[in-house]
Amino acid sequence: MLDVPVWKRVLVTGLCVAGLLFAAPNLFYSRVESHNDALQAVERTGTTTPELQAAADGWPSFLPSGLVNLGLDLRGGAHLLAEVHTQDVYADRMDNLWPEIRDALRAERGTIGTIRRQDSAPDELRIRVGNPDNIQAAVRAVADLSSPIVSLTGVGARDFEASAEGAEVVVRLSEAERAATDDRTMRQSLEIIRRRVDEAGTREPTIQRQGEDRILIQVPGIGSAQELKNLIGTTARLTFNEVAGRTASENQPVDPGQELVPAMNEPGTFYAIETTAVVSGEDLTDAQPSFDQNGRPAVSFRFNPGGARRFGDFTAGHIGEPFAIVLDGEVVSAPVIQSHIAGGSGIITGNFDVEESTQLAVLLRAGALPAEMTFLEERTIGPELGADSIRAGALACAVAFVAVLIFMFAAYGLFGLFANIALIINIGLIFGALSLIGATLTLPGIAGIVLTIGMAVDANVLIFERIKEELKTARGPARAIELGYEKAFSAIADANITTLITAGILYFMGSGPVKGFAITLGIGIITSVFAAIYVTRLIVVAWFSRARPKTLEV
Known part of the structure; x- marks a missing residue:
């Protein structure tokens, strides 16, 4: 009568083992994180070093390596609120x-x-x-x-x-x-900022639109807000313009359709250039740090077919004339066209060091921001504060966990012990699911876990109380257990479905920390119901099959 089919036993056990296996890398967080970062660095650069290889070998490749990413408030990092000048x-x-x-x-x-x-x-x-x-x-x-x-x-x-x-x-x-241009500008700015941050190899950034013309940027693990501003705060607008003249006066009048632009590496020198660019950074398909013929750092680039055609036509018709490479309103260089440049590739030289040429290549690859940004708010959260938050969150989880374990054992004895085992597995399943989907854990997310710990035993309480009621009918222990699980299911489902709906609303309507809370709460509800209905039942059936008790003390 009281039995669980073999296939169901295998399925429940397999899900528990898989969940705990995916959660296990979080017990070795630093080692697994170094392993993942090393693999990403090798994939991004295409080269390896002894240090990267040692870090990659620090965690077995056949084991799961997914981690619960730590949010800005737990890991430390940079926070920026930027206003985009859509005009x-x-x-x-x-x-x-x-x-x-x-x-x-x-x-x-x-x-x-x-x-x-x-x-x-x-x-x-x-x-x-x-x-x-x-x-x-x-x-x-x-x-x-x-x-x-x-x-x-x-x-x-x-x-x-x-x-x-x-x-x-x-x-x-x-x-x-x-209105349509403003919306396109904001969408393009969001995408380009995301690409620039991803190019830098940062982990799980938060980049989202706020209001009509503002963007929130939060990047865990980055050193300071200034470092983040240096990465995304420049428009990196690259254009190739026809040169109309050169002067030493910034007040030199120019014809309509022209503008006076200073030279980046020649103080006191200004170029009169045509405002309509021959080609722009939007036509770039690739940009890589390299070295010029003299061994100095430079940036090589390649145009798409349309840009290559326009660039080739221009150089063919202006041999012997200078043209300006303009970056963010300054002339990087103004070489004289020696011959027709076909193929759509070239090189930008200037007074760069290796780090500057690498950063410029990253910015050009990511694309130009369509409009200037003003940073209205900037904040740096130190790793020490993040570590304090982790300790406080871990303490809260531990206190809640121990209190629930003690209460369940004191209230239900052996059955309370079974519920406690299921609760431990439930916590592992939560972290396994978070690791599997690559979720980011924040302080509100920890609050969601603490709430889940308290709610996780609700289903067990309903089941155990129902078993106690069924024992009064003298139907026998096996029948009482079976009816207890069957008749408590509807109440468990009703209570948790309503909470799950609330978590879904918080996720879709909220943003940032609210979403983090909703994710951990939603996952916790699903895993706690699974643990209460299936895991505890499997444990109880296994115990009952061995002990064959004549009476039950719940």
């Missing part, structure tokens, strides 16, 4: 529109006369026409270039609007396009 993108958009608008207006030159771009606000484009009487023809020619916006909120709207003001055609982005 900066409008000026770039206007510059990109100008060549197409210029060509369209040149086709109407017989009607509108000469055209000339005027100085204007960053978010608009002004073109003066030679024949103001026919300015509406110019407006129509420009308006015909606008495109529908691909956006759920901007259905039916165009990306820009053209109007006439005196003798000038004024081009402005539409409100719908501004």
Whole structure:
């Protein structure tokens, strides 16, 4: 009557063993972490060293190596809150529109006369026409270039609007396009920051959007907030521009469509360059630290097919002329084009050391931030504070764990001991699941584990009390145990499903620490129900089959 099928015994035992096996690496945290970091470093660089090999050999490769990642509040690290200047993108958009608008207006030159771009606000484009009487023809020619916006909120709207003001055609982005541009800028900034942080090999960063124009960045294990700012705080905007002239005065006037840019390694030298770039960093497919022909650190790069074609066409048509390599508003170098450069590859030289060239290559590979960022909040959490948090969390877990063990044994005797064994297995299953999915443990996550420890015995209490009730009917110990598990199941399911729904809502609606709490709570609910219903039953059946007691003391 009281029996568990063999397949179910094998399945429950296998799940318990697998869970404890996945949890085991956390008992050797430093060794396994060094092993994982060494393997990632070898994979990232393609080379190995004796130190990396020794670290990789510190943990057997046939054993699981997944760890519960420690969050910022447990491990220490850097916290930044950045504001993205989404308006900066409008000026770039206007510059990109100008060549197409210029060509369209040149086709109407017989009607509108000469055209000339005027100085204007960053978010608009002004073109003066030679024949103001026919300015509406110019407006129509420009308006015909606008495109529908691909956006759920901007259905039916165009990306820009053209109007006439005196003798000038004024081009402005539409409100719908501004909103869509802001959203694209934020999404692109999030992705590029994530790629830059991942390139640096950091572990489990938190990078998420807050509000309309802010980004929260938390990176555990990094030395300081300044180190994180150095990694992500620069736009790393690389462009290749035509050089119109060179001067020693920063007040030298330039023609419309040009700008004066300082030289990075030549103080007091300025270059007049065309604002419309020949190619930009967006056309890069790869950038790697290297050395030039003189053995000095440099960065080699390669363009995609479109960028390679434009770069090759430009160099073929401007042999003997200089062109500027501009990085973040400074001319890194302005070499003279000696010949047609085909293939779309080249090298950036400058006054770099090895570390600077490596960091520049990382930034260029990750891509350029589309807009400047201002850091509104920065905070460095030291490893000592993280260690204190771990000790406090471990103490809380230990006190809760011991208190529950003592209570269960005092209240239910031998059956309480069975529940305690299941509780120990339950804790192992929680850490095994967290390690398997690569979850990040934070202080709220520890709170979720502590809460789970208290809740884990609820199901056992319901089962044991139900067994006591069934014993009063004198149906025998075996039947009482069987009915106790069967009749307590509905109450256990109801109580835990409602809590699991709450954990799901916290996860999907919350962010950051709230998600960490929801994850550990949700996993804890599932493992505690499994341990109470299946693990304790397997233990009780195994004991009952051996002892064959005539009466039960629950």
